[in-house]
């Protein structure tokens with residue numbers, strides 16, 4: 001089985017940095033952030049801090065891959081936001097060769113399909129990132145727990161060659177992961193978490209500490225999650241009512257002062273991923289004639305917040 005010897009990470013944000021640290025410890029310069037244009041110029045010094053400790057990462061320009069100065073990577077981690085995906089096609093075109101393994105740590109149901117459609121030569125392994133509470137401000141990443149990845153092939157074949165190569169690489173880097181029996185359930189389970197946590201934190205401004213203790217915010221989270229379960233059941237996906245109580249131990253392990261990625265986006269007045277959370281749920285719910293009033297309301301509030309801070313002169 002071919003070992004993974006080089007890794008490109010697209011997106012030097014919270015999750016990109018979280019995974020870069022253990023991989024660069026093993027591969028050194030063969031683990032690099034891939035960027036182009038003014039983003040490459042901004043990042044190329046490679047200096048960041050992780051939990052207060054200075055770290056240096058290799059940053060490679062897409063042109064170095066195109067002209068052969070840097071070999072194409074064996075493995076690509078996509079760690080941008082959903083609304084950035086169209087902008088990274090040029091990077092993927094330059095980086096992908098036959099058999100390149102790609103994972104996306106993006107939340108939402110759709111990034112794997114996007115990547116496989118745009119990179120037919122690659123093996124896209126479905127993945128979700130759970131249990132981390134990464135916060136990035138400027139060049140500084142902080143987190144309490146690094147969480148784990150759930151990975152699987154789209155057809156849940158545990159003997160899939162790319163999945164086996166990826167698993168042994170994650171073992172080598174000591175990155176926690178599991179291969180669930182049903183990756184489709186895992187993707188929907190994560191959607192349920194994002195729908196409950198990210199959206200409710202975004203409209204209420206609650207950090208994880210409030211979610212640990214306040215029953216009102218918990219009830220709002222639970223009602224948004226229950227709608228996700230109802231739609232999943234109609235779509236034939238194995239989400240279960242007890243997925244809600246079973247979420248609390250993980251929720252309680254997240255740092256009380258840390259925040260969801262969507263609340264970080266709202267506070268920094270950035271675009272959010274709401275279109276990929278309640279936006280997507282509403283589309284699927286409509287197909288099955290299911291009403292999701294809590295998610296419609298959350299969607300409308302978050303879109304309004306985005307509109308308000310994108311107004312000229314704000």
Ligand SMILES: NC(=O)C1=CN([C@@H]2O[C@H](COP(=O)(O)OP(=O)(O)OC[C@H]3O[C@@H](n4cnc5c(N)ncnc54)[C@H](OP(=O)(O)O)[C@@H]3O)[C@@H](O)[C@H]2O)C=CC1
Nearest residue numbers: 011012013014015079080081084087105106107129134261
């Ligand atoms: N943060 C968390 O704890 C978790 C996040 N997720 C999911 O992971 C995904 C990433 O989230 P997160 O890491 O928080 O997001 P961040 O906003 O912290 O990072 C996204 C990064 O992508 C970079 N980027 C954007 N466009 C490009 C491009 N064309 N080329 C290269 N880099 C680009 C941005 O760079 P720049 O700043 O220069 O624009 C930014 O550094 C999201 O889907 C999120 O929902 C999943 C689990 C937990």
Ligand SMILES: CC(C)(CO)C(=O)C(=O)O
Nearest residue numbers: 130131132133197260261
């Ligand atoms: C589950 C949660 C809330 C933290 O891991 C997340 O996925 C996010 O912040 O986007």
